[in-house]
Amino acid sequence: MTVQDSPTGNDTFATEWEAWHQQKDTALAHEHGFLAVTGLHWPTTVPQRFPDTPGTWSTGDDGVTVVLDDGEELVVDGAPVRGRHTFTDIPERGGVNAGWGDAVIEIAKRGGHHVIRPRHPRHPLRTAFTGTPAYAPDRRWVVTGTYAPFTEPRPTTVGAAVEGLQHVYDAPGSIRFRIDGRALELTAFNGSTPGGLLVLFTDATSGVTTYAANRALRVDAPGPDGTVVLDFNRATNLPCAYTDFATCPLPPAENRLPVAIEAGERIPHERRA
Incomplete structure (x- = not known):
């Protein structure tokens, strides 16, 4: 109780x-709920890597772009994505999820800024939750x-x-x-x-x-x-x-x-x- x-x-x-x-x-x-979030990343116009996501990430007028290395893959809307991919038309307080193995990478917009939030099921905050x-x-x-x-x-x-x-x-x-x-x-x-x-x-x-x-x-x-x-x-x-x-x-x-x-x-x- x-x-x-x-x-x-x-x-x-x-x-x-x-x-x-x-x-x-x-x-x-939930396996991809907030207790599974391992980081809150703020992409900029300069491509950068984050420790808990694949690829390099940047943001611009078109949306959020990821460039995946050889052998890296995301699943977006049920389809595999390799190389370069741009997430467009992300509304305020909205977002999309991209699968990466057993994890999910959330790409969202909050307060007018794009954010990247990886969600890993084995994150200790989630597994230790009582x-x-x-x-x-x-x-x-x-x-x-x-x-x-x-x-x-x-x-x-x-x-x-x-x-x-x-x-x-x-x-x-x-x-x-x-x-x-x-x-x-x-x-x-x-x-x-x-x-x-x-x-x-x-x-x-x-x-x-x-x-x-x-x-x-x-x-x-x-x-x-x-x-x-x-x-x-x-x-x-x-x-x-x-x-x-x-x-x-x-x-x-x-x-x-x-x-x-x-x-x-x-x-x-x-x-x-």
């Missing part, structure tokens, strides 16, 4: 939370709030786990709620599901029992009257909580909550070590 206290009896709430948390950790520990510590699930931290859409989406610039990097997101609105009678508000970004929302936040536990830089909470699409449910038991770490090879966004300044959200995922064992 990775929670402080095990669920008891037939507590459906706790059982469903535990299944969700195990599924989340399983995805994190799960993410978390607070025991508690219904107290399931909070009803109200979504207030902005007249127009607001471009919102936030920092990143990598110094000097910035991300820009369109914020469609904010979520207002109360904890212990205190009125609070979080700027929301678009989520990964239709109508869903994502909030990045810190609180009074950040840097004490939870990861200092950020946590994330996914929120289902608001109801017809704007009602949303914030289940802080499902507040998760972003990849930067586990590895220095992530470019995760930081919360907007207004999302620094002045209360202690003693729910959700805690500081990973890897960071405490």
Whole structure:
């Protein structure tokens, strides 16, 4: 178990939370997930080699180019690639994966810059992973709030786990709620599901029992009257909580909550070590 206290009896709430948390950790520990990343490389116009990738890499107006040595091969979209190859049209916050033996080389764009991120299944961070510590699930931290859409989406610039990097997101609105009678508000970004929302936040536990830089909470699409449910038991770490090879966004300044959200995922064992 990775929670402080095990669920008891037939507590459906706790059982469903535990299944969700195990599924989340399983995805994190995928053979080519973030725990498998062995480096964060920033190609330039000058071709250069990286210790955990084949070939030499450079970037330019056309995209990211790799020149493979004799005997080296990548697999791109199921087809073998040898010699010179250019990865074009990589969108912001998007990327492509190229296979290299049992590894995957991620070519992506973050904050307007191309990045190369090799993912090796045998990376010790992945093979030694035992799960993410978390607070025991508690219904107290399931909070009803109200979504207030902005007249127009607001471009919102936030920092990143990598110094000097910035991300820009369109914020469609904010979520207002109360904890212990205190009125609070979080700027929301678009989520990964239709109508869903994502909030990045810190609180009074950040840097004490939870990861200092950020946590994330996914929120289902608001109801017809704007009602949303914030289940802080499902507040998760972003990849930067586990590895220095992530470019995760930081919360907007207004999302620094002045209360202690003693729910959700805690500081990973890897960071405490």
